[in-house]
Amino acid sequence: MKQDVDIVMKFLEGNQMDDYYYINIAYKEALKAYKKNEVPVGCCIVKDGIILARAHNLRETKKLSLAHAEVEAIRKACKKANAKFLDGATIYITLEPCLMCLGAIIQARISKVVYSLNEPKFGSIVSIGNTLKDYKLNHTIEVHQGLMEDEVSELMKSFFQELRKK
């Protein structure tokens, strides 16, 4: 019994370690966006321990309203996996996804979303609505919020403070 508990604990710790590792990669992507004067959002997509895509927000650079980090990452991941769907994959994002990005996550059949910070204006997981609960979706998605929340919050504040100065 004790041994079983140890194994479960180890497994959980291992998983959390993984989540922390990958959300850090998303955070590094957000830093890249920051340096380009883009709203600093980053993300990565992981399946079976393999990073399928890393991406950051490129709306200004690409002059394209669709170029959110998540959409960019799903595009790359589908190409790398040579697959239309990403069942079993986890997306790590620094910010709560908007309606478009959550819709893209659903369309890509991603299984798990791990994100750092809630986004009161556009976030569609808990902020403007609880889309995954409210809508009759066929698809179940596991959601975890809060990893690296403080760091991301600081990054966002710093970005918008600088923007206001300009």
Add this chain to the structure above:
Amino acid sequence: MKQDVDIVMKFLEGNQMDDYYYINIAYKEALKAYKKNEVPVGCCIVKDGIILARAHNLRETKKLSLAHAEVEAIRKACKKANAKFLDGATIYITLEPCLMCLGAIIQARISKVVYSLNEPKFGSIVSIGNTLKDYKLNHTIEVHQGLMEDEVSELMKSFFQELRKK
């Protein structure tokens, strides 16, 4: 007074004529998708009487879950307009947009949606939820449904009947 009413009537008729003209272009795009064995959805984006983009569903061809007609069209339209946002534009779609596509329409700040047929499984304007009303969105979008509904309904039925035979 009579003259004013005539002008208003003429304007309304003109607008409806335009809507019928452009939804026909969307329908022709859906036919292109049909010929490629893609779920037959087509769309076009119009601003100030100029067609900024025509596109159809390319999910199978591109092996990409994001390649819905609307996303493809918004990408093209932003490129053509050399602008991140499409304020004042109308999107004509043969089918009720899914959550991702409605999100993309919101992100692109498109002003009006004209679509033919409701989509009970994924449609996010009236079918799985009434996103534009339910959510506290900053953005107001005018919506018209029903133009060429019968033609699109026939096309969808025919596509899925053939798919079942295969």
